[in-house]
Structure formats: C-alpha cells, structure tokens
Amino acid sequence: MRQELYTESSYNKIAPEKGAIFVNSQERCDIMVLRLFDCKADMRRVNKLPYMTEKHATDIYNAQYNLDIITPTFIVNYVADFPLHCNYAYCPDLNRYYFITSMTEDPGTSITLHCEVDVRMSFLNDNDFPVVVTRNEFMDKNDNRDESLPIRDNENSIKVMKYANEIFAKKDGSPQQYDIIETI
Amino acid sequence: MIPNSKYYGTPEEWKTSIYSIDSVQNPHKVGFYAGYSDWIRDLISSGLIQPGEPIDKSVSYCGLGIESPLSTIRYYEFDSVNGEAVLLSQEQREVTNFAFFENHYPDMFVSFSGFSDVYINNPPYTRYFWSPNELTKEQVAAGQWGDHGKYSVFTAINLRRFVLLIHVVVTSSNTDVNAPTDIAILKDYIDNKNDIRTRYPYIIGAYAIPYSSFDEQLYNRSSFYERVQNLYNYPNFFTGILDEMNIPNELNLGSLYCYTNWVDTNKQPLIPLWGTVYRTAVFMSRDYGDNRIAMILGDGDIIIGGRERDTVAIRAVSLANDETYEKIRRACACYGLIFCEDEAIARNGSFDDENMYMGVLEDGIGHGKYTRGKNNQSNSQWFWGDTSESDYDPSKPPSPQYQDSTDLASLPSMLYPNHVYIDTDALTSLYVLIQEVGTIDPKKIDESLLFYGQEPLACIIGARRIYLKPPEKSSGIHNIMLGMYESNVKSTLLLNEWYRYELSAKPIERTFGNFLDFEPYTTLSLYIPYCGSINLPTNIFMGHTCKITINANVRMGIIEALVFVDNILFTSVIGNCFSDLTVTGFASATYNATLKDLSVQRGLNALDTVNAIAGHATGATISGKLKNKPGVVGHGMMGITSLAKGTATDYYLRFQKDHTAPQVMQIQKGISEISAISSLTPFISITSPLYDENYNAELYGKTTGFKCYEMGNLHDFHGYTECDDAILDNISCTVTEKNMILEALRSGVILD
Numbered sequence: 001m002r003q004e005l006y007t008e009s010s011y012n013k014i015a016p017e018k019g020a021i022f023v024n025s026q027e028r029c030d031i032m033v034l035r036l037f038d039c040k041a042d043m044r045r046v047n048k049l050p051y052m053t054e055k056h057a058t059d060i061y062n063a064q065y066n067l068d069i070i071t072p073t074f075i076v077n078y079v080a081d082f083p084l085h086c087n088y089a090y091c092p093d094l095n096r097y098y099f100i101t102s103m104t105e106d107p108g109t110s111i112t113l114h115c116e117v118d119v120r121m122s123f124l125n126d127n128d129f130p131v132v133v134t135r136n137e138f139m140d141k142n143d144n145r146d147e148s149l150p151i152r153d154n155e156n157s158i159k160v161m162k163y164a165n166e167i168f169a170k171k172d173g174s175p176q177q178y179d180i181i182e183t184i
Numbered sequence: 185m186i187p188n189s190k191y192y193g194t195p196e197e198w199k200t201s202i203y204s205i206d207s208v209q210n211p212h213k214v215g216f217y218a219g220y221s222d223w224i225r226d227l228i229s230s231g232l233i234q235p236g237e238p239i240d241k242s243v244s245y246c247g248l249g250i251e252s253p254l255s256t257i258r259y260y261e262f263d264s265v266n267g268e269a270v271l272l273s274q275e276q277r278e279v280t281n282f283a284f285f286e287n288h289y290p291d292m293f294v295s296f297s298g299f300s301d302v303y304i305n306n307p308p309y310t311r312y313f314w315s316p317n318e319l320t321k322e323q324v325a326a327g328q329w330g331d332h333g334k335y336s337v338f339t340a341i342n343l344r345r346f347v348l349l350i351h352v353v354v355t356s357s358n359t360d361v362n363a364p365t366d367i368a369i370l371k372d373y374i375d376n377k378n379d380i381r382t383r384y385p386y387i388i389g390a391y392a393i394p395y396s397s398f399d400e401q402l403y404n405r406s407s408f409y410e411r412v413q414n415l416y417n418y419p420n421f422f423t424g425i426l427d428e429m430n431i432p433n434e435l436n437l438g439s440l441y442c443y444t445n446w447v448d449t450n451k452q453p454l455i456p457l458w459g460t461v462y463r464t465a466v467f468m469s470r471d472y473g474d475n476r477i478a479m480i481l482g483d484g485d486i487i488i489g490g491r492e493r494d495t496v497a498i499r500a501v502s503l504a505n506d507e508t509y510e511k512i513r514r515a516c517a518c519y520g521l522i523f524c525e526d527e528a529i530a531r532n533g534s535f536d537d538e539n540m541y542m543g544v545l546e547d548g549i550g551h552g553k554y555t556r557g558k559n560n561q562s563n564s565q566w567f568w569g570d571t572s573e574s575d576y577d578p579s580k581p582p583s584p585q586y587q588d589s590t591d592l593a594s595l596p597s598m599l600y601p602n603h604v605y606i607d608t609d610a611l612t613s614l615y616v617l618i619q620e621v622g623t624i625d626p627k628k629i630d631e632s633l634l635f636y637g638q639e640p641l642a643c644i645i646g647a648r649r650i651y652l653k654p655p656e657k658s659s660g661i662h663n664i665m666l667g668m669y670e671s672n673v674k675s676t677l678l679l680n681e682w683y684r685y686e687l688s689a690k691p692i693e694r695t696f697g698n699f700l701d702f703e704p705y706t707t708l709s710l711y712i713p714y715c716g717s718i719n720l721p722t723n724i725f726m727g728h729t730c731k732i733t734i735n736a737n738v739r740m741g742i743i744e745a746l747v748f749v750d751n752i753l754f755t756s757v758i759g760n761c762f763s764d765l766t767v768t769g770f771a772s773a774t775y776n777a778t779l780k781d782l783s784v785q786r787g788l789n790a791l792d793t794v795n796a797i798a799g800h801a802t803g804a805t806i807s808g809k810l811k812n813k814p815g816v817v818g819h820g821m822m823g824i825t826s827l828a829k830g831t832a833t834d835y836y837l838r839f840q841k842d843h844t845a846p847q848v849m850q851i852q853k854g855i856s857e858i859s860a861i862s863s864l865t866p867f868i869s870i871t872s873p874l875y876d877e878n879y880n881a882e883l884y885g886k887t888t889g890f891k892c893y894e895m896g897n898l899h900d901f902h903g904y905t906e907c908d909d910a911i912l913d914n915i916s917c918t919v920t921e922k923n924m925i926l927e928a929l930r931s932g933v934i935l936d
Contacts, residue, residue: 042934044904044928044931044932044933044934045933045934046933046934046935046936047935047936069918070918070920070921070924117921117924119917119921119924119925119928120925120928120933122917122921123915123917123921123925124898124925124928124929124933127898127914127915128897128898128899129897129898129910129911129912129913129914129915130895130896130897130898130910130911131895131896131897131898131901131907131909131910131911131929132893132894132895132907132908132909132910133892133893133894133895133896133901133905133906133907133908134891134892134893134906134907134908135888135889135890135891135892135904135905135906135932136885136889136890136892136894136901136902136903136904136905136906137885137886137889137890137902137903137904137905138885138890138902138903139889139890139892139894140697140698140881140885140890141697141698142698142699142890142891142892143698143699143701143702144698144699144891144892144893145699145891146698146699146890146891148888148891149698149700149875149879149884149890149891150875150876150878150879150884151700151705151873151874151875151876152873152874152875152876152877155874156871156872156873156874157871157872157873157874158869158870158871158872159695159869159870159872160867160868160869160870161690161692161867161868161870162865162866162867163687163688163690163732163865163866163867164687164688165685165687165865165866166653167652167653167685167687167734167736168651168652168653168713168714168761168864168865168866169864169865173864175651175864176651176652176653176654176864177649177650177651177652178606178607178608178649178650178652178654179606179607179608179613179614179647179648179649179650179765180604180605180606180607180646180647180648180650180678180738180739180741180762181604181605181607181613181614181617181644181646181647181664181675182603182604182605182644182645182646182647182739183603183605183643183644183645183664183665183666183667184603184636184643184645184666184667
C-alpha cells in the first residue's frame with residue numbers, strides 16, 4: 001500500500017490521458033512510482049541493467065488516468081534538480097521499462113515524460129523461449145551463404161600446393177625421360 | 185616378437201658375448217645346423233630339429249620389403265665357353281626374413297664355417313656349399329676342410345648400442361671384371377677422400393659394418409672387427425636369409441635355406457646391402473675352368489669376364505652418383521636399424537644426430553624409407569630396448585598395401601615375345617643402332633632371314649620417348665636384337681611393365697571456415713602432368729585430403745591417375761606421356777626447324793642429337809645402303825610449328841597438351857597466371873575470394889551478425905542476434921507488445 005499523497009481533488013486538475021489503467025478516475029488510488037535512470041546501453045540490448053544509473057524516483061500524478069501502456073505520458077512532480085538527462089524509466093506497477101523519448105517541463109509545477117515501452121528489457125531479459133536465430137555475432141564458422149559479407153569483386157587469391165615427386169621431373173626440374181625400343 | 189624359445193631359448197637363457205658386438209645371443213642354440221657339430225647332433229638326436237628343416241623365422245625382428253636388394257636376387261652363371269653371363273634364375277619376395285649370425289671357428293680349422301670344401305676329381309673343381317644335410321664321411325674325407333662351425337643366432341640386437349656404418353666396394357672399370365677394387369666408407373667415397381672416387385668411379389657392392397659399445401651412455405663405439413681381431417678364434421658375423429630361395433638347379437644343392445656370406449680379405453663382418461655377393465661360398469661355385477655362379481642383390485649392370493681360377497667372373501656395376509648412394513642408403517634402411525655413412529658419427533654420434541639415419545618400419549617391414557636426426561625419435565624402434573620388442577611376426581604375410589613404387593605383376597604384361605629395351609641416355613641406343621644397321625651389307629640382308637625377310641629397321645616395332653621416371657627394375661645389359669640379328673648396341677631389357685607410384689595425400693584446409701570455402705567462391709583444381717586439370721568439387725574435397733596414385737605403363741607411356749578423397753576413389757584420368765620416335769623418312773628441315781625453336785626455348789641440346797641421328801652432322805651415308813633415309817621424327821613435335829613463342833614453360837605446357845589425349849582435359853582459366861609453376865609437378869590450385877580491405881570481422885559480427893540457422897532458447901545465444909521467429913506463449917504482455925517483441929528480434933537484439 002503506497003502512501004497516499006494526493007487527494008482526489010488534486011487529481012482532477014490534471015487532464016486525463018488515454019489508455020488508462022485505472023478505470024474509475026474518481027476513485028482514490030495508490031500512487032504509482034516512476035524510477036528514472038540514465039541508461040547508456042544500446043537500445044537493442046536486452047539486459048540494460050549494467051548500463052543503468054538510477055537518478056531519481058518520483059510519483060506519477062496521472063497514474064489513475066488512462067495511460068497508454070505502450071507509449072504512456074507520465075506527469076511527475078516538479079523538483080528543481082529534476083534529472084532532465086534521464087532517458088530511461090521503470091514503473092514497478094506496470095512492470096515495464098520505458099524509453100523516455102522526450103520531456104516537457106512546466107517549471108514549478110510538473111514535468112511531462114513521453115515514454116515508449118522497451119519490450120527487450122521488459123520481457124526478453126527475464127524470459128527465455130524458443131527462437132530461430134538467423135544471424136549472430138559469433139557464428140562466423142558456418143556454411144550458410146551470407147550475401148552481405150563484403151568480398152572483393154575482381155580480385156582472388158590463388159594458392160598452389162605441389163606434390164613432391166620425381167615421377168615426372170628430376171630434382172633439378174628437368175623432365176624425367178627414357179627411351180623404349182621395341183624389336184622383334 | 186620374442187624368438188621362438190623352442191629353438192632360440194628364453195630371454196633368460198640368452199647370453200651376452202663378451203667379444204662380439206654387444207648383443208644378446210644364445211650360444212647353445214643354433215638357427216641352422218651343420219652336419220658335424222656336436223650341438224647339431226644333439227639337436228637332431230633329440231628330435232628337436234630334423235635335417236633339412238627350415239630355420240625358424242621368429243628370430244627375424246623385421247622383414248626386408250620388396251625394395252630391399254635381398255628381396256630381389258639374380259643368379260648369373262658365367263659361361264666360360266662363350267664368355268657370357270647367363271641369367272639362370274631370379275627371385276623376388278614381398279618380404280625377406282633374415283637373421284644375424286655369429287660363428288665360431290673350430291680350433292683346428294680355418295674355414296668358411298658351415299661350408300664344406302669338397303674337391304671333386306672329375307671334372308676337377310672345388311665347391312663350397314652349405315648343406316643342412318649331414319655330410320657323409322666320404323664327403324668329409326674327400327674335402328680339405330670337413331668340419332662345420334657352430335653358429336649362434338643373434339636373438340636380439342641392443343638398439344641402444346648398435347650402429348651400422350655403410351661401406352662400398354668400388355672399382356675402376358665398368359667393363360673389366362678384373363679391374364682393381366677398393367673399399368671405402370660411403371662418406372669418404374662421396375667426399376672423394378684421397379681421390380678414391382676419381383680412381384674408382386664405379387660401385388660393385390655395398391655392405392654395412394656394425395659398430396657397438398658396451399655402454400649405452402657412452403659412445404666411443406668400435407667395429408665388430410676391432411673387437412675380435414686380437415682373438416685367436418675370432419668369430420665372423422653373417423647375415424642369413426631365412427626364406428626359401430630360388431637357387432639355380434645347376435648348383436645341384438637341392439632344397440636348402442641359405443644365407444649370404446660376405447667376407448673380404450680383412451675379415452670384416454658384413455651385412456649385405458646391395459650388389460655383387462662377393463666370394464659367397466654357397467653361390468659361388470668356384471670351378472676350375474668351368475662355370476661360375478654369382479648372386480646379385482638388387483639391380484646393377486652385369487659385366488663379365490675372366491676365366492681363370494680365383495678370378496671373379498661376374499660383377500654388378502653401377503656408376504657412383506647420388507642415385508646410387510641413395511639406393512644403398514635405402515637398402516640399409518630396410519633393416520630398420522640406426523645407420524650412418526660417416527665413421528666419426530658411427531663411433532660417437534648420438535642417435536638423433538643430424539647425420540644419423542634410422543630405417544622406418546611399416547608394420548614391421550622395411551621398405552627403404554628412413555628418417556634422419558631428430559626425426560629418428562618418431563620411429564617405434566627408438567623406444568625399443570632390443571629387437572625382440574618388435575611386433576613383427578614373420579609367420580603372418582604382409583597385407584597388400586600401396587608402396588612408393590611397386591610392380592603391378594597382376595596386370596597382364598605385353599613384354600613378350602617382343603624385346604623391350606630401355607635406354608636412359610636420350611636417343612643414344614637408337615642412334616647407334618641405326619648407324620650400325622646402316623653398315624650391314626645389303627646382300628646379307630636380302631639373302632638371309634636375319635630380319636625375317638624385311639628391312640632391318642622394320643624390326644623396330646616401337647620406339648618412343650617416355651616422360652616418366654625410368655623404371656627401377658630392369659635386367660642386365662643385353663645386345664639389342666633385331667629379328668635374329670644381334671647388334672652390338674647394348675641396352676637393358678625392361679622387366680616389368682607396370683609401376684605404381686603414390687603421391688602423399690595433401691590436406692585441403694579451409695581458409696574461411698564459412699561458405700566462402702565452397703563454390704562458387706572457392707574453386708579447386710588438380711593438375712596432373714600429361715593428364716590435364718580436374719575440377720575438384722569443394723563440397724567433397726574441402727576439409728579432406730587429396731591423394732594421387734599413378735599407375736604407369738612404363739613401356740607404352742600411358743598413365744592412369746587415380747584421385748582419392750581421403751581413401752575413397754573419386755575419379756581417374758588417363759594421360760599419355762610419350763613421344764613417338766618413328767623410324768621413317770621425314771621432312772628433316774621442318775623437323776629441325778621446330779626442334780631448334782623448342783630447344784632454344786628450353787636450352788636443350790636435343791637438336792644436336794637429332795642432327796646426328798639424321799646424319800646431318802656426321803655426314804654418314806646411311807641412305808646409300810637402305811631404301812629410305814633413316815631418321816627419327818618426333819610425332820607430336822610437328823605441331824610445334826604453329827605455336828606462338830613464349831616462355832620455356834609455356835612451350836612445354838603446350839607441347840604436352842598437344843600430343844596428349846587426356847579424358848578430362850580443361851586447362852583451368854587462370855593457369856597462365858601461375859606459369860612459374862613447373863608443369864611437371866602435380867599440384868592443387870585453390871582460388872579463393874578476398875574480403876574487402878576494410879572488412880573487420882569483429883565489427884561485422886557486432887553490427888550485422890553472421891548468417892546462420894540455429895534453433896534454441898534465446899539465452900543460449902550471445903552477442904548481436906537476429907531471430908526469424910520465436911514462441912512467446914509464456915510471456916505476459918499485450919498483443920501489441922508481442923508484435924513489438926517479434927519485430928525487435930527480427931531487427932536484432934544484443935544478448936549477454
């Protein structure tokens with residue numbers, strides 16, 4: 001049970017957003033928390049935890065309104081030292097990680113965070129499931145044809161392996177030879 | 185294997201002789217026996233052995249392969265009436281079993297122990313022969329030396345103390361059997377120490393002397409002779425052949441199992457390697473004014489001469505050159521022991537000294553291969569204490585296997601009834617033969633049936649230049665026969681028509697480890713001289729070995745190349761490697777022009793030879809005596825007139841191409857790019873792509889990933905990964921999110 005910080009009346013001041021989780025905007029509800037991170041990981045990386053530095057945790061004003069769980073807009077409490085460089089967030093209640101795509105600041109009042117769900121960190125990091133892999137960083141020793149591999153068009157290498165023998169040539173390179181004379 | 189204890193005693197019974205080479209032997213057992221030895225009588229009377237019983241071969245620690253001269257023996261008889269050497273018989277064994285023996289002279293007799301010297305009154309001659317049959321008293325009474333010595337078999341040789349030093353018996357002439365001879369250590373001979381090779385440029389025999397020491401850790405080895413020379417009853421060291429031998433019936437010795445006995449005037453103990461068996465009692469029937477028989481180990485030209493008592497009538501002679509030296513080394517290698525050709529090394533060299541050799545045994549058989557220096561450690565013998573640790577079992581014949589050079593006796597031979605001569609001096613015999621024919625009186629030709637009623641040269645039914653290694657096995661020197669006319673031109677008869685050569689397998693290793701190793705990116709081409717190029721499918725050969733076996737008809741100049749992938753036959757191609765030397769009239773000007781062009785390019789002197797044959801240089805008036813002007817034309821060479829000039833290599837390449845008719849024959853495009861490679865060497869050409877010069881595999885993997893097709897769970901993979909599909913049944917998320925997950929996987933994720 002989270003701490004009740006806001007009354008119903010204060011919630012009504014904020015315009016409702018779409019995609020609400022909480023159906024009844026009139027009901028008092030638990031406060032949602034948003035954890036903010038500075039994430040330096042490649043966005044394609046599944047496990048971004050080693051690259052995340054938590055900067056701030058804050059309440060979400062508009063948690064009870066319609067929130068688009070895929071691309072939510074969070075309105076958070078304004079603080080003077082709000083980490084504006086944060087680019088990543090985690091909402092425990094939604095159990096999802098989000099890219100912060102942009103921020104809008106209303107000084108003294110609130111900060112609006114436009115987000116997009118990171119399905120990789122949210123679902124791929126903790127889940128394992130069957131896949132069919134078609135490209136991989138380390139599978140360079142396989143015989144599947146890869147047309148994107150860059151090879152030179154007009155240049156080849158030629159390697160020659162000679163069989164050592166004296167059947168056809170002597171050691172000095174001159175041809176072996178002898179004559180056959182057949183008589184009756 | 186440990187020798188059969190029934191005959192040779194147990195290892196505990198073996199004793200070390202204090203005066204002989206430091207080997208293990210059992211003096212109380214004998215390998216074979218003489219009639220008069222008490223020990224023999226004991227063995228016979230006890231029923232342990234029977235007269236005439238062959239020697240138990242278990243004492244042979246290895247087999248001498250078909251390449252060993254002891255496996256190819258010719259018996260010649262000197263016909264004192266006609267002054268000719270007649271080949272009585274010859275033998276060839278796949279494997280020859282042998283043993284080393286030591287004999288102990290009886291006190292009162294100095295004899296070739298084991299032999300009786302029987303003097304026969306009519307006709308008068310003295311014969312030395314070895315017989316397992318007990319001599320009668322009359323035989324003994326008739327002889328000067330009637331006793332037989334006692335033989336001890338060397339049941340095991342201590343390899344840590346035993347080194348063979350190669351010696352050669354040399355002579356100054358290859359025509360005169362009475363020419364002086366000398367003996368030299370092989371290295372001294374090669375180095376021409378004291379001008380010995382200058383004075384004696386021909387080799388008539390080779391043998392090895394064992395050097396040994398008492399202490400494994402110390403060298404300072406000494407020869408067998410040095411050890412025993414001060415002893416009154418010093419023993420002799422013999423090498424015995426334990427297999428049945430094809431001894432000429434003329435010796436009238438019946439069935440017996442004999443050995444070779446080399447004894448020179450210095451009583452040096454000898455292990456025979458090659459050439460003339462010198463004063464061998466068994467096979468040298470020393471007849472006064474009658475025939476004599478010599479045993480020739482291996483090849484070598486036969487020269488004969490002399491009819492006097494005590495004169496060696498028959499010798500095998502070879503010109504001293506690198507080929508002959510190598511032949512002798514290989515003969516020694518068949519024994520599978522440590523050997524060298526330098527006395528200093530024999531005395532003090534370590535067994536892995538750079539100048540120390542060791543014979544290679546393959547399944548216990550020596551085929552003439554040897555290692556050198558540190559590579560000696562790769563042989564199984566390196567780890568033996570003594571030769572009884574060998575696994576070789578003489579009772580089990582070797583299984584057929586490919587060898588470097590072997591006779592394919594199972595294939596039909598067309599050598600008879602024609603005479604097939606082989607001449608390694610280019611065109612010499614043919615030229616001389618034609619010259620000689622030109623001197624024959626035409627009346628003689630017409631009136632006799634010497635040439636079966638035809639032109640003499642018509643008796644030459646084939647003359648060709650074969651571009652192969654001259655066959656190793658051939659008979660002695662013979663005069664070339666034209667019909668019934670025996671010319672004065674000497675040549676060598678070809679004995680075997682087929683030879684097989686093995687070229688070692690070449691591993692074809694992958695360069696990239698990916699699809700670029702295969703067609704169409706990488707291509708393989710195998711070039712075999714006279715057969716052309718063969719495309720080798722990369723999907724079959726890549727990562728495997730390519731082995732070539734050449735079956736060569738050395739008479740016709742036809743080769744069949746078998747190409748194996750690993751040990752599986754992939755394909756075969758046939759090529760012709762001959763040039764007809766048709767004896768006929770010809771357009772000499774055209775021929776000379778083309779040949780000159782070729783010879784200039786190749787730096788050959790062939791033109792001079794051709795001119796001489798055609799009579800241009802010498803001005804011989806052969807044409808006045810025969811109907812057609814004789815000459816020699818290279819059949820395929822006529823095509824050369826149309827060839828463009830180029831490098832010598834190109835000329836030769838095209839010459840071979842023009843006159844061969846291989847079944848698989850596409851000279852690979854691009855082969856001119858490697859014209860520096862000799863066309864006489866089989867080779868594999870691998871053409872591969874090259875990565876872009878800016879290509880970085882690590883970066884490519886991180887950003888693009890390598891194409892693959894793998895299945896598994898997501899976290900089984902690492903790094904940059906793209907997935908074509910996934911099963912997301914157990915993930916709790918919205919439908920939209922599931923689609924986003926699939927899209928993310930397709931576009932690529934980075935996994936730990």
